[in-house]
Amino acid sequence: MSKEVSGHVALAQALADQQVTTVFGVLGEGNIHVLAELGENHDVRYVKAAREDGALLMAGGYAAVTGRVGVASVTHGPGLTNTITALTHLSRARIPIVVFAGDTDTRLPFGRQHIDQAALVAPTGAGIQQLRSADAIADDVARAFGRARAERRPIVLNAPVDVQRGTTTYTPSQVQVASPQAVAPDVAALDLAVGAIAAARRPIIVAGHGAVLADARKSILTLAGRIGAPVATTLRAKDFFRGESFDLGICGTLSHGAAVDTITAADCLIAFGASLNPDTTANGSLLEGKRIVHIDLEPAQLGRHTDVSVAVQADANRAASTLVEWFDELDLPRNGGLCTDDLRTRLADFDPHNEYPPYETELVDSRELTLVLDEVFPRERTYVCDSGLFMLPGYAWLHVSEPTAFVETVDFGSIGLGLATAIGAAMGRPDRPTLLTVGDGGLTMELQELLTAARYGLDVVVVVFNDGAYGAEIAVTDRIGKGHDLALLGDVNFAAIAEGMGVKAIRIERSDQLSAIPEAIRCHHRPLLIDVRTDARTPVPR
Template sequence: MNGAEHIARALEARGIDTIFGYPGGMIMPLYDALIDSPIRHILCRHEQGAAFAAGGYARASGRPGVCLATSGPGATNLITGIADAHLDSVPLVAITGQVPTALIGTDAFQETDVLGLSLPVTKHSILVRRPGELPAAIGEAFRVATSGRPGPVLVDVPKDILLAEVDAEPWPDAGPAAGVTIAPEAVAAARALLRSSHRPVIYAGGGVTLAGAEAAFRRFVEATGIPTVLTLKGLGNLPDGHPCNLGMLGMHGSVAANRVVQECDLLVVVGARFDDRVTGRLDRFAPHARVVHLDGDAAQVGKLRAADCALVGAIGPALEALAAPLDIEGWRRHCRALHGMEGFAARAGAGPGIDPAAFLRRLAAAVERRAVISCDVGQHQMWVAQYYPFDHPRQLLTSGGLGAMGFGLPSAIGAQLARPDVPVVNVSGDGSFLMNVQELATLKRYGLPVKVVVFDNQRLGMVRQQQELCYDGRYTEVDLSDNPDFTAVAAAFGLPARRVSEAAAVEEAIDWCLRTPGPCLLHVPVAAEANVWPMVKPGHANEEMIRGTVA
């Protein structure tokens, strides 16, 4: 078989059933090979959309996502989606075409050094230089993407290698190695710190899901009864109504979550990395706490905050070993009381338009609890994190580390293909939605029943809010009042669409959206002045939260 046929067979051997891409000259041999393959190719309308869709597939399923693009602009358009996967530890394999090996370095048509461009935003990048290297390159790509802390790998394949004969069989590789067992003495030290603490708090992130440790994590919380705060990527680690779940912490976390962290004497960090959006001013974060840090990635432990006890390796078994009752009932009652008084009580809405908080609560009540919500980035993202109840990981898909606008719609497409039996809703903002609006054509082509909700405040809302609060109201380049009619845009793509502008009509509009067969769009006007509350200004400590207007 030739190189392109080998890649197709290698993908099949690894159980890949869906890939996302956009064809072009240098990747054309692979597209020709896919004609004879059972793999389903999803034609996105932009390579960035293909990368985000592959990432959404991986986020929703836990299986590696695969995207394809041609050389030059095709490959460069993938970079944002690859960077997103890198920062959020998403297993992704990107395969790009390249100009023939004899033309590399000659400034040939659509030649780009995608190897060099991708190195900072991948776990590993490979330029295949000889036909005999191709089988090992594909195997290495999947092994690296799925092992340890997952991430993206790019394989750049010159066209002549796609056409050259390859002899090796495309057998699957051995798969990811088992996690490293954490040393018993480290577990014993952590157990001693837990027993001696009076005000412990668990701070958990997306690493719980990456480790496949959700069940162990929940048993640990149940056994110890430790109050728990979650990062944006950690939402769903505990069910929303769990008595130990104090919700999200950080820049737009609840006052209660941030306050208990500031008061705690032991911070048990599980699969989290002291991100700046979580900690605020780092030197004033959890100032009285000793730190127990559990993570599968040694590079994250001690990087920003020294750990008094580091547990690096397979965190599931370590959590099981630490699951023992603690005598902290007074602290537990104090934290629950704070949560009751200082949850997300501030009103999101202000002025005319729909209150986003009320809308999201209605949506959550109407849609299946297992539904996947794919968010873009901005104010609506934070409203979803604050007001939508997530019971399981992989329910909230959002660009956490990169904060990439335009993520939500293509990611929802990938999620719906990965989990066709689960409702998928894309919640977007007017700014984010227009960044990959072309993927409405992908929704229509494949008849995917993704429901699109566009919160429209005719502003670049998160930037406008920071200009209001941090730049003395000196607004610049945030006015989007010339937005198109989003219902007309959806109709032009062949999608049913409605606008809901009165609070009394929200329930019926959501019901229409969820009952409509196939994809549809709901346009939701929001007041331009609506802010996300609470908020910690960049560079400030979390105890300096601005609470906003209480409802």
């Protein structure tokens, strides 16, 4: 492109140069020209979200399951203010997306939709990449995508309309932003780590999202076998070691009985790419009496949530492989005492039904519903979970084939982020069905995106844990003995609402109707909503 073109055309070309194939968005004056250009001349799929926050969450779900940078677009002013909760969640979840946001004319600072968009974005934890001029478009777009990959967070590409209306002679960008690299461990730090591990008699290994990003499964399992350590994961690395004889599952507040016993008995915990936050450590209780060897690519994460014995800045795969090499070279013995035949048997015989007491209810036990879904939904699936008390059994018992097939939405503690995330995930991985579990309170906040799922005929199954209340708040009102009606929402028929929005739906009101779910899933229309009346006071695993 050597002739003089408008900023709109240059922006579309710069996005296409970044291999963008899908943009989720809501139209407005600040982005419509670029989106039209992308569709007409670059064959980029534009997905029409119902709301701007939905567009960002869709881009986040797409990025989470594909490993690519997701792309969303909104207009200026209210278009961007509508995204703040989603933007904060994605920043804390460290999901890389680029948000092409129109901005008002820099020459008209008092326009109706004007707001300081950079100042608005700053508290969310997202980055801002200002579009400086028409001539800088290619470089600024390249920097936005490079930063999203390198910083693992959303970057808002702030594009004033007067810059978009300018003219330029387009030249592809030569900007290269360095991506995270597989840093090898420092020799001195590694020596301390080897000493701590070799002195242990009952080590365990915990892998987090950083280990998943580093593709470190094989090397960590080799190390675990070499030192005789059971393995566990954080929630973000869910099912990373599923199928292994000494896989303890999730470490922390979601650990089952055998895992808690084993982790408690350990004298050394080796963490790869895991922040060791309070959820993973059960508020530190699972770390008591242990040496902690903490390995992470990012130095800011080392010892962030707890004191550690040894901190090693390194890529998880490189660190695990090097540890194996050192143990072999030094001919150190396999001292681990936790990988016993008894533990192997306990893990093989694990049955979630033994983890909770019976609960009498005329409605559906949410724990039983979770286990039914795990059994009947196709094994190759994407599982997205909204936030609420119902999520805990799902986190623990609903399994996936690999960690990137699981997407949780609780990083900012907000409900109502799941449906749009599931839509983006379904767009990113159309080769497998997407299961969304969501509460009635959360779904009420995002019902509009059912229209998006219906518009594109997505292979999404939405299961509503419909307890007629904000479940977590019911627990609070029970505890304080006040305001019992504050958290009640009443019996909303989401199946009827979904049908009215063009989504096939069924309604389950009693446990003896759960048998209808397998057939509905096997023969489901795209999309499908299953509205299940659950009991707000069903005990959940903690």
